[in-house]
Amino acid sequence: MSDQHVYRADLRIDVDAIRHNVGVLAGRARASGAATMVVVKSDGYGHGAPEVARAALSAGAERLGVAAVEEALQLREAGITAPVLCWLFAESDEFVPAIRADVELSASSQATLARIVDAAAKLGRTATVHLKADTGLSRSGCPAELWPALVEAAAKAEAEGWIRVEAVWSHLACADELGHPSIDQQAERFARAYEQARAAGLDPIRHLANSAATLTRPDLHFDLVRPGIAVYGLDPVPQAGDHGLVPAMTFRSSVALTKRVEAGESVSYGHTWTAGQPTNLALVPVGYADGVPRSLSGRMQVWLAGKRRPVVGRVCMDQLVVDTGQDAVAEGSEVVLFGPGDLGEPTAAEWAEQLGTIHYEIVTGMYRPRVTRTVVGAR
Numbered sequence: 001m002s003d004q005h006v007y008r009a010d011l012r013i014d015v016d017a018i019r020h021n022v023g024v025l026a027g028r029a030r031a032s033g034a035a036t037m038v039v040v041k042s043d044g045y046g047h048g049a050p051e052v053a054r055a056a057l058s059a060g061a062e063r064l065g066v067a068a069v070e071e072a073l074q075l076r077e078a079g080i081t082a083p084v085l086c087w088l089f090a091e092s093d094e095f096v097p098a099i100r101a102d103v104e105l106s107a108s109s110q111a112t113l114a115r116i117v118d119a120a121a122k123l124g125r126t127a128t129v130h131l132k133a134d135t136g137l138s139r140s141g142c143p144a145e146l147w148p149a150l151v152e153a154a155a156k157a158e159a160e161g162w163i164r165v166e167a168v169w170s171h172l173a174c175a176d177e178l179g180h181p182s183i184d185q186q187a188e189r190f191a192r193a194y195e196q197a198r199a200a201g202l203d204p205i206r207h208l209a210n211s212a213a214t215l216t217r218p219d220l221h222f223d224l225v226r227p228g229i230a231v232y233g234l235d236p237v238p239q240a241g242d243h244g245l246v247p248a249m250t251f252r253s254s255v256a257l258t259k260r261v262e263a264g265e266s267v268s269y270g271h272t273w274t275a276g277q278p279t280n281l282a283l284v285p286v287g288y289a290d291g292v293p294r295s296l297s298g299r300m301q302v303w304l305a306g307k308r309r310p311v312v313g314r315v316c317m318d319q320l321v322v323d324t325g326q327d328a329v330a331e332g333s334e335v336v337l338f339g340p341g342d343l344g345e346p347t348a349a350e351w352a353e354q355l356g357t358i359h360y361e362i363v364t365g366m367y368r369p370r371v372t373r374t375v376v377g378a379r
């Protein structure tokens, strides 16, 4: 885990781990005859979208998925030519640049479909569209009562040459809760939406599964799976057993200053911690502005000089203090705040549990103005 360079605040992104995880997921998909769309929204869940995309495509993924048009265009600007689907739009989004860049677009409503058709007509090109059904998440997607009209309108636009309907798709609400009754209910509604699309004369592929369903519901793989979080090595369904995923992000810093304090000396703002005996302190130059939650003050540990050691006192904006007890650690020593966990260091999942959130929120929030990203692994 250590290399020579001393980091202030760095996210090490292990593309070999990404490739390994994609191998696991694409292998599962292939076993049921499905292809894999790796989701790289929100800058690859904070890992760096172009790097993740390239690693994923080299490891057996066929497609990429993002939320925002800007994210899709960023992949094209990085020279990535694989199919990219984009699914969440604002009124201000322009579809002309997206279609020009061969970005596939999702439509959840006739209004969005009309905007896509307009943009395609303006360009004189055929747009590739994925029609999204709301099967019970009640977020994006077309409600069942509006679906027949949407697929009719799509069939008409397809006949006119402005769009090609590539897929019918939907998203699951509770796939990470094994056996949750909504999963089968959504699958039934999805089957009905697909039948209605066929009846309207469309011949689309189908996709429904996120990471959790990719790992636990092969019957819902259909033609394509859409894993996100598992690609990054974070398991959304650890209760279903060890899937052999490897976390790709390690957050590390290094010791900026060490000092010895006497018993009775207190540490950091508010003096919330007081040394019970003479001890050694190590100052680490990362704080809540760098993604270390202040609410973990007094209840987090870091990996430093071969073991876990407690962070004492408040986490500040720019720095935190570690109690190294009777060990005098060297300035410049590597500090791992979280990583894959194989040495015994904390993990993003552990942070999430302590904070009462999910590991998704941890990794997507880590890349900040003072934080660097270092990509490691074979190219």
Ligand SMILES: *Cc1c(COP(=O)(O)O)cnc(C)c1O
Binding pocket: 039, 041, 087, 171, 209, 210, 211, 212, 226, 227, 228, 229, 230, 236
């Ligand atoms: C984020 C997202 C995914 C991936 O979900 P994970 O739980 O990270 O696997 C798949 N599909 C859609 C529509 C999404 O928004």
